[in-house]
Amino acid sequence: MSSHREEQVARLKHELEDLSRQCYFQRLKTSTTISEIIQYINSHVQEDPLLNPVKDNPFNPKKSCELL
């Protein structure tokens, strides 16, 4: 019974430590990070094969002329 209680106290102490650390986390403004998320997409979207299909996608069925 007492060991169960000790475990519970240890768990709570651990959670308290995590939370105090998380409070001091250095955060950026959402305006900064959101524009970077959008920027990442803009600079990679042209080469995204599921948005701009590539001609020789290896998973697509072979065209009939290639079989001949």
Added chain:
Amino acid sequence: MEEQDLTGEIETLKKKLAEEQGKLSDADLILSCQKIEPITQVNIKVRKVLKGHQGKVLCMSWSQDKRHLVSTSHDGKLLVWDAFTTNKEHAISMATTWVMACAYSPSGQFVACGGLDNKCSIYPLLEEEPVTKKRLVGTHTSYLACCQFNTSDHQVLTGSGDSTCVLWDVESGQMIQSFHGHAGDVQALDLSPSESGRVFVSAGCDRAANVWDMRSGQCVQLFDSHESDVNSVRFYPSGDAFVTGSDDASCRLFDLRTDREVAVYKKESVLFGCNAVDFSLSGRLLFAGYSDYVLNVWDVLKAKRVAMLYGHENRVSCLRVVPDGTAVCTGSWDTTLRIWA
């Protein structure tokens, strides 16, 4: 300190944390994207159907060669496929049913897997009889829910129903670091693509997603806005954010550097739980597999669904985009895997 005092202090800190997180919120992702052109057409179809499992497909993982994949099933089998030809190259029978986790090693020479046996085991694929060369990496006190190699073939990160994650040394089977903080079964984990080997995220039945410092073992960030179990988690390709899929029928995008949820992907008509998520190469498309058999495709910037892909005849349990972004593979309780492109 007494339990009551601790609980009180925890509550105070939680409020303070929420305040701190709100302070720097000066923009909204969806509003910021209003002028961006919407996606009008998604031309994705089923290209291959992989048949061979005799039970529910529970997990799959792509090889870095962008051609082979490993899948595991409720039938206790692990299969390695050539996804171009749909041929099975290896079939390994496990000593357990419900093989819920599998991962291809970075070199392509090994696969790791486990499930209700509570164990993470590794099989070398280049040997003639991989099953006889099995190596035990680590054991949890409950089922193995997920596993992933950490940057090389030498370390494996596992998540378990015992609510912990553990980083293991493959060669010695020694625990390198353990990660305590979840208050329920861990269901999924993903390693940061930008902070490789230093940061990973885990999610589970406590409705939370935890971000971990791999070296110290500390939980550095916690996101708990989901209303039910979180089943899947995947980093945004830049590594600055991650997405989660939950039994609450929503997917959520969390931004690491602002420490906030920045988008929710849900719809009134989407009622069933989401079991698996992944991004297209650019991060613009979010693929999400649900218990109502559908693969939904979301526009990440507009939080709008742009396609519903039908094909599976039971719940979609796992999915992964090929490393080069050419296709997405889904696994289902209907016993098949499908490749969409």
